[in-house]
Amino acid sequence: MKIAVAGGTGQAGSQAVIAARESGHEVVVLARSKGVDLVTGKGAAAALEGVDAVIDASGVSDDADPIGFHADVARTLHAAEKSAGVRHHVVLSIVGAARAAEYPLYAAKVEQERAAEASGIPFTIVRSTQFHEFAGQVWRFGKRGPAHFAPRGRTQPVAAREVGARLAAAAIAMPAGRTIEFAGPREESLAGMVKAWASASGAGGWVIPLNLPGAIGHAMRDGSLLPGTDAELGAQTFAEWIAALAKAR
Numbered sequence: 615m616k617i618a619v620a621g622g623t624g625q626a627g628s629q630a631v632i633a634a635r636e637s638g639h640e641v642v643v644l645a646r647s648k649g650v651d652l653v654t655g656k657g658a659a660a661a662l663e664g665v666d667a668v669i670d671a672s673g674v675s676d677d678a679d680p681i682g683f684h685a686d687v688a689r690t691l692h693a694a695e696k697s698a699g700v701r702h703h704v705v706l707s708i709v710g711a712a713r714a715a716e717y718p719l720y721a722a723k724v725e726q727e728r729a730a731e732a733s734g735i736p737f738t739i740v741r742s743t744q745f746h747e748f749a750g751q752v753w754r755f756g757k758r759g760p761a762h763f764a765p766r767g768r769t770q771p772v773a774a775r776e777v778g779a780r781l782a783a784a785a786i787a788m789p790a791g792r793t794i795e796f797a798g799p800r801e802e803s804l805a806g807m808v809k810a811w812a813s814a815s816g817a818g819g820w821v822i823p824l825n826l827p828g829a830i831g832h833a834m835r836d837g838s839l840l841p842g843t844d845a846e847l848g849a850q851t852f853a854e855w856i857a858a859l860a861k862a863r
Contacts, residue, residue, distance in 0.1 A: 617785050618642040618665045618700075620652055620672040620691060625745060626706055627671035629778020630785075637786065644668075652687045658694040667702035667785040668695055670726070671778075680722035688729040695735055702789045704781060705730045707741045709795055710839035716829040727793070736789030740781055743797040743841060745774040746855040749811035752804065753819070762819045764808035765826045767834030770841055771807065772798035773855060776848035795845035802852050804834065810852075814860035 617634050621627035622643030634641050642661055644650045650657040652672055662668070670691060674683040695703060707727050711720040730737045748771060756763040780796050805823035812819050825831055833839055 615667070615786060616640045616642065616665045617782070618644050618662055618668045620644040620668065620670045620687065621706075622671070623647060624671060624673045625747060625774045626742070626777045626781065627669070627673075629775045630669050630671060630781040631778075633779040633782035634785065637782065639782075639786065644672075652690050653683065654686075655690040655694070658690050659697055662694045662698040662700060665695075665698055665700050667704065668700055669704045669706070669781050669785050670730075671706040671781060674719070674722070680719045681725065684722040684726045685729070688726055688733075692729065692733040692735060695733075701736060702785060703730055703733065703735045703737045704785045705737065705739045706777070706781060707739055707793075709741045709743045709797060709841050709845070710833065711741070713838040714830050714833035720830075736791065738784045738787075738790040739793040740777075740784055741793055741795045742777045742780075743770045743772050743839070745777065746771050746798070746807075746850075746852050747774055749804075749807040749852075750815065750817075752808050753812055753817060753821070756808070757819070760820060762808065762812065762821050763824050764805040764821050765831065765834055766823050767804040767826075767831075768801060768837050768840055769804050769807070769834075770797040770799075770801045771852050772796060772848045773850040776850065780846070780848075795841045797841035797845045797847055798852065799847045799849065800851050801840065807852060810856050811859070814856045814863075816863055
């Protein structure tokens with residue numbers, strides 16, 4: 615089976631590439647570094663020749679408009695997939711995106727899901743919770759001088775490696791034609807995760823919890839971004855991931 619991974623150099627996408635190859639499948643990475651521009655469409659048609667399934671794990675840079683970016687990527691992929699006869703489109707989305715769509719990235723994910731459903735290409739949507747690695751990202755984003763501000767929130771983080779493996783498994787399987795939720799095994803406090811990461815990584819710093827304003831802050835605190843009871847759960851807890859991070863120092 616030949617699988618293409620959009621965003622195959624990113625956190626989840628790179629893990630999907632590894633998992634698919636370990637399962638014996640041929641993988642094509644769709645990224646600018648590989649000569650494919652998913653926004654303009656340059657190189658996409660040629661890259662998808664002979665491809666059976668596409669995983670869209672593309673990620674937007676911090677300074678780009680997520681709604682425009684994901685709309686362009688979806689348009690590029692769907693057009694190229696139809697031309698190449700691709701039989702399965704897998705989307706990586708976010709748990710709870712529709713419940714916090716005032717936030718631009720989440721709104722973009724909602725539209726990305728709708729585009730997949732309307733494309734006419736058989737699809738599977740995998741909604742994931744935040745990755746364990748998100749704690750380090752929050753620590754960096756929240757840096758203000760010697761302090762690091764961390765939003766209060768409820769989350770059920772999952773290993774990026776396991777998300778990648780789930781995306782690969784979805785692509786290898788028949789199209790589900792529905793949404794699958796995938797989360798970590800245990801609920802965590804986001805601010806607590808950031809403190810644990812700072813300690814385990816040796817980064818240190820003064821971590822200060824705070825309430826984010828607006829709808830996104832409320833959604834983070836009230837559990838709107840937690841998975842449903844029918845979600846599939848990964849195996850590695852955040853505590854296990856942190857222990858491995860500390861051991862590797």
